[in-house]
Amino acid sequence: MMIKPMKKTVLLLALLATFNVYAKAPLPTKITGLKMPESVLQAKDGNIYVSEIGEFGKDGDGQISKIDKKGNVTVFATGMDDPKGLAMIGDKLYVADKNRVIEIKQDGTWQVYGAQMAFPSTPVFLNDLVADKMGNLYVSDSGTLKDGGQIYKIAKDGTITIVVDSKNPDILAPNGLLMDGSSNLLEIDFESGILYRVNISTGATSKVAEGFGGGDGLVRTKSGKIFISDWKNGKIYEAVAGHARLIKEGYKASADITLMQDGKTLMVPDMKAGELDFIEIK
Secondary structure (H helix, E strand, O other): OOOOHHHHHHHHHHHHHHHHHHOOOOOOOOEOOOOOEEEEEEOOOOOEEEEEOOOOOOOOOEEEEEEOOOOOEEEEEEEEOOEEEEEEEOOEEEEEEOOEEEEEOOOOOEEEEEOHHHOOOOOOOEEEEEEOOOOOEEEEEOOOOOOOOEEEEEOOOOOEEEEEEOOOOOOOOEEEEEEEOOOEEEEEEOOOOEEEEEEOOOOOEEEEEEOOOOEEEEEEOOOOOEEEEEOOOOEEEEEEOOEEEEEEEOOOOEOEOEEOOOOOEEEEEEOOOOEEEEEEOO
């Protein structure tokens, strides 16, 4: 049967509409020219925040940059020391900055949230941050990056307690943190490359997976897949059946990764390259 021209046009438009529904959105363009980017986070409004260490060990030259939906990069907050892990509670951004935690308002002004003297022990190398649904913060202290590490809880009222420290032989240089329900944390150790589950109340640890080199960032998809960055070797892994499965390599220093709001795109700060990369994950 011959299809009339008008019907052909309608059919073609329908096919194009179907294609557009299923067509993949292009990955964001890689961001370059960053100053030692360590951690990244996307807010609910779509803006992306990146912590930039600047010159490591030089106080006052650290900053947070903001990347809008068009890829424009602007400086959001300045004057930090060595800003690393990021977390957001409400409209406030929290940053692990050397031996303190900073709270940044939407206008870019900031104040110290957990002052050094308020910690029950002296923090050495505060690294990653994660918030629970109650508004409490958990921050990893990677110690010497070989030993002496610990994990703190900063309660909503500002009280700081130790969740676990190096008295537990599994705790060497804890880095990436992730909530695992309301009672546990997932923690990747920078020195051992082992992924642990940590009971928040008791500090008890259990091994989940291993083989992640210099474990840094840690994310989990809605389907339960866990991805981990290896800072030392410039690699991204997936944790599969207790082991590391390589996803991508070739970075100079893949730092604290996170997922975009679409749940399908991994953001990778390449610290030594000064870049923010985007990976599509399945």
